[in-house]
Amino acid sequence: MSTVHQPEPLVEVLTALREQVMGVNETVISTVDGLLVASDADAVQPESIAALSAATHSLGRRMAQEAGGGELRDVSTRSAGRHVVIQAIGERALLTVLGDDGLDLAGLQREIHSTVEQLAKILEADAPA
Numbered sequence: 001m002s003t004v005h006q007p008e009p010l011v012e013v014l015t016a017l018r019e020q021v022m023g024v025n026e027t028v029i030s031t032v033d034g035l036l037v038a039s040d041a042d043a044v045q046p047e048s049i050a051a052l053s054a055a056t057h058s059l060g061r062r063m064a065q066e067a068g069g070g071e072l073r074d075v076s077t078r079s080a081g082r083h084v085v086i087q088a089i090g091e092r093a094l095l096t097v098l099g100d101d102g103l104d105l106a107g108l109q110r111e112i113h114s115t116v117e118q119l120a121k122i123l124e125a126d127a128p129a
Helices: 008-020 046-066 105-126
Strands: 024-031 036-040 074-079 082-089 093-100
Touching (some): 036 046, 046 074, 082 105
Antiparallel strands (some): 074 082
């Protein structure tokens, strides 16, 4: 886990996702501007993942617009031995899921929507009035 002080409820939701879906190794929540909000990560630099996720999501959203595909649902990247899935949490935050080659993609698709809803509620409650 990163040594940065993080909001406990967010980390609990991230940990639950990792425990529920086989192959999820690490998770990061960031702002759409690329700032780290919270993470459940050991092997990656959460701050770097946050910044790269924001850039990747922005490019994916632009590509979806240009391709006429409507609103972007998520951005997925697969490399040798690694999956990265970036999902919007409302308009201001992103959830990035890093998984190994054995990532249960169907399980992730089942769980990610309820996870995003939980995270959105927590983030909304913490937002300044």
